[in-house]
Amino acid sequence: MTPNDRQSEASGDGMDGILFNRKMAAADTHAPEDETSTTLLAKQGDLEVMLYRIGGESVVWLYPASDPDAIEFFFVHEGVVELALDDGVVSLGPGESFSVSGLTREIPVKMQGATQILYVTNCPAYESVSRFEESLSELLKRVNEKDHYTYRHSKAVLHYSLALYDAMQESCPAIPRDDLAVAALFHDVGKCFVPVEILQKPEKLEHAELRYILRHPVDSGRMLLPKFGEQIAEIARNHHERLNGSGYPRGLRTEDISLSSQIVAVADVFDAMTTDRGYNVVKTFSEAAAELLSLPEEFDTRITKVLSRLVTSGALEEGGAASA
Numbered sequence: 001m002t003p004n005d006r007q008s009e010a011s012g013d014g015m016d017g018i019l020f021n022r023k024m025a026a027a028d029t030h031a032p033e034d035e036t037s038t039t040l041l042a043k044q045g046d047l048e049v050m051l052y053r054i055g056g057e058s059v060v061w062l063y064p065a066s067d068p069d070a071i072e073f074f075f076v077h078e079g080v081v082e083l084a085l086d087d088g089v090v091s092l093g094p095g096e097s098f099s100v101s102g103l104t105r106e107i108p109v110k111m112q113g114a115t116q117i118l119y120v121t122n123c124p125a126y127e128s129v130s131r132f133e134e135s136l137s138e139l140l141k142r143v144n145e146k147d148h149y150t151y152r153h154s155k156a157v158l159h160y161s162l163a164l165y166d167a168m169q170e171s172c173p174a175i176p177r178d179d180l181a182v183a184a185l186f187h188d189v190g191k192c193f194v195p196v197e198i199l200q201k202p203e204k205l206e207h208a209e210l211r212y213i214l215r216h217p218v219d220s221g222r223m224l225l226p227k228f229g230e231q232i233a234e235i236a237r238n239h240h241e242r243l244n245g246s247g248y249p250r251g252l253r254t255e256d257i258s259l260s261s262q263i264v265a266v267a268d269v270f271d272a273m274t275t276d277r278g279y280n281v282v283k284t285f286s287e288a289a290a291e292l293l294s295l296p297e298e299f300d301t302r303i304t305k306v307l308s309r310l311v312t313s314g315a316l317e318e319g320g321a322a323s324a
């Protein structure tokens with residue numbers, strides 16, 4: 001029976017000790033239908049039963065729990081999930097389930113498309129998961145309302161950053177993929193404080209106007225810090241810093257800029273170079289990748305070499321990110 005079937009059922013009164021939940025999609029859902037959402041179906045003490053809905057291809061991570069008695073149970077209701085374990089990938093479809101207890105390292109779980117998972121845990125997760133989802137949708141909404149270019153750009157930077165992260169393998173930075181994704185998507189959220197006429201001005205900016213732009217990485221970091229912590233805030237704060245100290249806002253050098261922040265910086269400039277912003281010469285993917293590779297004093301060559309390889313192999317489709 002699908003959630004919609006349940007919604008259309010007539011409601012009954014039941015009896016003491018039985019609680020019916022016929023409207024899964026209503027009050028306790030924290031994201032639009034086509035995005036990720038978590039619905040709390042039942043709760044007693046620390047035990048929570050949730051429906052986890054994922055709108056499309058995505059990766060979530062299972063982390064070792066701090067409580068040794070914690071157990072998490074996942075039942076695949078719809079779609080296919082893939083767990084990347086030490087000895088290979090395990091694929092689970094509708095009707096199959098797995099439980100997690102005593103995990104020693106994080107495990108990526110990949111959803112290939114629309115997926116629904118029944119999630120039961122004795123380690124309360126709903127409040128933090130739903131708060132996290134609310135924070136993300138709220139931030140994204142603010143970026144989009146302010147400036148659609150920044151919204152489109154943010155999604156493109158997310159796309160390029162994750163492609164770089166996935167392809168970097170052994171030189172990959174020590175940050176969970178999901179954290180890099182959050183930082184990439186919200187690196188420019190501080191532009192909320194820049195007047196829209198400055199953001200969209202096609203001509204060269206005046207000195208006073210430029211000061212607004214130069215502040216946005218600081219504001220992005222400040223906005224992300226309380227919600228997501230220092231590792232994510234640092235990436236946003238430093239995405240305009242350059243290895244030789246020529247960047248802004250603080251002119252940091254190599255040793256003070258994380259590799260994750262450099263990945264977002266390369267993705268950020270790559271999108272800016274290859275997108276028509278009304279005042280720039282739009283470069284092809286190959287031209288932009290070659291130019292970034294020719295600037296080792298500014299951009300880490302571990303990243304720009306991977307970018308070149310991805311562009312040459314066609315893994316980053318030209319024009320693909322523009323509609324992402």
Ligand SMILES: [Fe+2]
Pocket residue numbers: 187188216217239240
């Ligand atoms: Fe920026």
Ligand SMILES: [Fe+2]
Pocket residue numbers: 153157187188268
């Ligand atoms: Fe940006």
